[in-house]
Amino acid sequence: MSASLPADKNARQSILERIRSRELPPRELPPLFDEGIRYADRWAQFQEVLSSVGGQFLSVADRDGVAATLAKLPVVESSRCRACTVPDLHFGNLDLNAVDDPRDLAGLDLAIFPGQFAVSENGAVWVTDESIRHRAALFIAQHLLLVVRQPDCVDNMHQAYQRLAFGERGYGLFISGPSKTADIEQSLVIGAHGPRSLTVVAVP
């Protein structure tokens, strides 16, 4: 489709040539790998950072208790329209796969999605759209609950990048806390375009 913009081919040539003509002395890129910081208790560190950015954390010790614990959470109890794509959890009453137009998700109160892994250093969870039919659901839902398996917690971002097998998925994101804005008078307002709350649950 870009063929309809011929002027652009010349621009490509001239820009790259201009850059090459600068003949800057080569500089070596720093080495790739870095150890990064480590924590004795990764989940404790994760919890601390997450709560400092306004998120909630919960750890469930035994596999059978997960559903019961989640059911008692206020955010689950109080939301009427829920979507859930975590295997073995049956909290959803809206099937994302049955919704064709993401615009119909406007009434979504709570989205429960799997998180691939957590990062202690900055309280972030890596989420891909693997199980999510509509990427927009991550932002349209009023509340977001991410379920992460307990072994899936890394110390820092360097380890995180090593885990990210890219080239496979086209979309993924780190989420760290509920959406917020400080655009009015430099004061924080929680709940901008995205969810007003974020809960991360670590399960066995």
Place this chain on the structure above:
Amino acid sequence: MTDYVRETHREFLKASRAAVADRGLQQILGRLGDTLGRKNREAWQALPNSDAIRERARSIKDATLADLATHLATLENSVVARGGQVYYADDGAAACQIICQLVKERGFQRVVKSKSMTSEEIHLNAALEQAGIETVETDFGEYIIQVAGHRPSHIVGPALHLSARDVARILSPVAGETLPVEREALAAFARRQLRSKFAAAEVGITGVNFAIAETGSIVLVSNEGNARLTTALPRIHIAVMGIEKVIPRFQDLAWFLKVLARAATGQKLSVYTSIITGPRAAGELDGPDEFHLVILDNGRSKILGSPLRESLFCIRCGACLNACPIYRNVGGHAYGGVYSGPIGAVLTPLYDGLAEHHHLPHASSLCGACQAACPVKIQIPQMLIQLREQLHEETPNDSRGESRAYRLWAAVLRRPWLYRWSSWWATRTVGRWFRRQPWIRRLPAGLAGWTEHRDFPAPAPLRFRDWWRRNSREQP
């Protein structure tokens, strides 16, 4: 609406004076040091090895720019391999033309945008409007100033110059009712209002925080979640980036993410860091049908070869603005360009012409607070001095009074007896007249230019050599 007036020297002074006299604005700017400014300082203190980490981020930029053509070509190949399209634009007009054409060719009319300084730089909104395309900014701050018809006053907080009262006044006509002066309510209103825009939009336009050459991914960072909606709902995603936004390897991203949010807001990481690679691929459940990447030069390749190439390291975090004593007094609008504050004083003359913006390199006390705050340690003060030198060379000094004064000064300094005599004479006359007032506010004709914007130190009533003689005699 987005009409960037070329501020001349006088306009800069006028705008600065108005800003200093504006009590509301002064209150807002006065808070900056305690809010964003302090968070920046605390974040560097709390980060172990913050210095080494910033140095590392800096060296990645440095090495990337040294071989920029190769990295851009790699990026292009990777994007195309993932089903995206790449375009190059020599200048802002060309970039706008490409984007407008992409939208119109498909018969689309509605665009949502997430905040992007690059699109501000090329005046994209004006171009889209002219092409009859409805364009809505979706970042709260950006949306507010779009409705108000203002220019952004801060790199990360475009509506920084407005109080909650102002925002309520601006948004009430849109709401058709009087909105309460309450931040939560105002944000909630904007959220509702913008949701309908997202739903109707056919095209999403974003900037690019980082473009990863080896994977062809673009990285978008935000706190609100609007960038994500901009790329998730519309069927087409167009991203605009300057040539300097490319980073070679996926792993390099870790370093920049570590410093970007800390510098901007003191956060460890922004709430949403999306990594987007191409349009929806076979087997994927969601994603836009098309992905287009517009790569913009607009004078950058020229800067690349100049001593000011460091300005291309900038990751647009706004930290230097929050740290700057000048910015914290005059605010963003006085700078007259899209980019304000210390880095604006470098970028605006570079992109828009030094002659038109000759006052900007001088709008700094060279205190170095900007460099200390900067996540990639850009040597802004040095660059400002460079620009001043360049100005001096390009515009020969035509003030005869000044050069005569300097020549006289040199002649006196070369002759110690003359220096002794004239300093004695100066203390006896001017020094005594100004005994109670150490500053001369206005020099007489010919020299008056000097005191137009600063005072001249009056000679002391007593010379140092006389003072010394007297005091050493008194002390045994």
